[in-house]
Amino acid sequence: MRSAPRPSRDGAAAVPTVRSWPVLGSAVPLARDPLGFVSSLRTRGDVVAIRVGPQRMYVINDRALIRQVLVDQAYSFDKGRQFDKLRPWWGNGLANSTGEFHLRQRRLMQPAFHRQQIASYLPDMCEAAEQYVGSWPSGRAIALDEELYVLTLSMVLRNLFSTSAEDRSLARVQAALSVILKGLLWRCLDTTDRLEKLPLPVNRRFTAALTDMHAVVDDIIARHTADRADLLTMLQQARDPDTGEAMSRQQVHDEVCTILITGSETTRSTLSWICYELSRRPDIQHRVQAEVDDVLAGEPLRAEHVERLPYTRSVITETLRAYPVVWLLTRRALTDVQLGSYRIPEGAVICYAPYALQHDPELYPDPEHFDPDRFRADAAPSPAGCPAGRRPRDAFIAFGAGIHSCIGEPLAWAQTVTILATLARHWTLAPAPRTKVRPAARMLLLPDRLPLVLHPRRAPAPGAT
Structure with missing residues (x-):
């Protein structure tokens, strides 16, 4: 008490x-x-x-x-030191910005995250999920958290920015973000601001990773054409309703960096913990599989299925409660x-x-x-x-509250439901022998590792109930 x-x-x-x-x-x-x-x-x-x-x-x-x-009393606070430390590395995207500028950016970006727009992303999300989830090896332990990271990052690059999953961007961003996120937490906790300035190998790797990530983002924007119906196009075409102004090229860059990080790492975190819990709780896993089998009837997930999976969504909600990203x-x-x-x-x-x-x-x-x-x-x-x-x-x-609540919540739900339903359709998860999984509370809350064994399951024939 x-x-x-x-x-x-x-x-x-x-x-x-x-x-x-x-x-x-x-x-x-x-x-x-x-x-x-x-x-x-x-x-x-x-x-x-x-x-x-x-x-x-x-x-x-x-x-x-x-x-x-x-x-x-939200206007009596700004985001504070944690975000001050992020801004030089991450830019002034929506997750880092404050005040009137933040509200302006939120208004500009909101249409890209409306339910109807998210529904337009779902076919590509489902295609990516089927491609990756269906290709995983069976019967032996795999690092599922790493596989999920490749999948979620591929969704962001290919499905939201019309960039091919086989593009060299995927591997470069994956490697860079891993280094960046590992280095951010201790920099935020170092209230002296001195350790990050020392000529240490870890600081050199951090700087190199940031340089590479920003170069990849610049490359994505430079190769992008406005005839694509994707999120980047919406950012580039957004106009302030009061002034008619568009975002600057640098601001588009910063928002793309934000979406790359939040759209891949955060969803990967939630899905990793879901898979961990399903592997150790067969009762919950069987209920998810039964619901997916009943609703999807052996076919890949479609937009109309997303709201018809209440137990699956409860599993996601409980995961976000127990393991907030x-x-x-x-x-x-x-x-x-x-x-x-x-x-x-x-x-x-x-x-x-x-x-x-x-x-x-x-x-x-x-x-x-x-x-x-x-x-x-x-x-x-x-x-x-x-x-x-x-x-x-x-x-x-789990998604915040008030003026700084997560604008990408509908996108996160769509990604998570899509991947989880696809995974439940194809596989039964089991823990790897003699392995203990522990939380790693860095910048995000992730499992320290996640070796799981995947056993194939037979989905019901189309039309079966």
């Missing part, structure tokens, strides 16, 4: 401070067990202060206060802010952990148990009174 906050001299509640190591602060437990550490802070108070190196940070644990930060996020106070009984000073760094929130037993009973049925329409409410049968408004933030 959380202790009641004590008032400070000015009447605001005093923020409890977590005791930490000299000089390093909480950097050591955060590095050793990041998920366990952020989850443990929930018991310390609705808001607690930690120190990472010389930087004091306020960790928000209460769902109502997190909503204040993301929705009710971005497990920790930051904000920065632009002015003094009152959050409940706490006063947060201007310039303060704010952190909140979707992982900790979505593992709170008061919101999700037995949170470590993987249970897609908790999202059924007739599911019982949690002890905290969260409504049954739908995502609790403040307790599920």
Whole structure:
């Protein structure tokens, strides 16, 4: 149970401070067990202060206060240090931008993510899924997380930018993003900004990977023609309704970089955890297969099937709850802010952990148990009174909330349902012998490895039920 906050001299509640190591602060437990550490802070108070190196940070644990930060008082915060550190490497795409510029970009890009537009991408998505999933080897362990990465990245390159899956771009982006994402987290946590400037091999590899990724993006844009009905065309043709202005070439570049990363790595993360859970829970896997068999009747997935797979979608939702792709996020106070009984000073760094929130037993009973049925329409409410049968408004933030919620959520759902349904149609997953899978909480939450054995299954004949 959380202790009641004590008032400070000015009447605001005093923020409890977590005791930490000299000089390093909480950097050591955060590095050793990041998920366990952020989850443990929930018991310390609705808001607690930690120190990472010389930087004091306020960790928000209460769902109502997190909503204040993301929705009710969103304009009192910018995205903070985490995104400041990303911007020089990732550009000023929608995921990094703030303020009026962010709202302008969101308006320009929104049509590309409307439901009707996503439906137009589905045939190519299904074709890519059938091509890749059907080619995987059977009866022996394969690194499924790596195979899923190639598939999701291929979808982005070929299906959204009309770039061939066999194009040299695929291998170059795959290699570059792997290096970039491994290096981003510790750069965000290095509050001295010194380690990244040292002439170390890891820094040289990071710089080389960034250079190569940006070169690939420039090449994609240069070879692209406007007669293609894809996402890049929509970005290039988008016009501000007030000024009639188009995005600059650099801004299109930055948005393409953002989509490459968020459209491949995030979906790969979710699908990897889904496959992990299916492999260790045959009961859940069989229910997904039965639903897919019933709805698809032995044929590849089509756009009209996506909304007719409720249990499959519940599996995805439960995965996003248990393994949120971005497990920790930051904000920065632009002015003094009152959050409940706490006063947060201007310039303060704010952190909140979707992982900790979505593992709170008061919101999700037995949170470590993987249970897609908790999202059924007739599911019982949690002890905290969260409504049954739908995502609790403040307790599920896998896609964010408010003005900075993920614009690509419809695309992520389409990709994930397409790949999962195709996989369930072709294969039964089993764990590789003598292998333990652990979470790797870097910039994104991924399995440290995912060797699984695929056994072929016979899909029902077309028209069968």
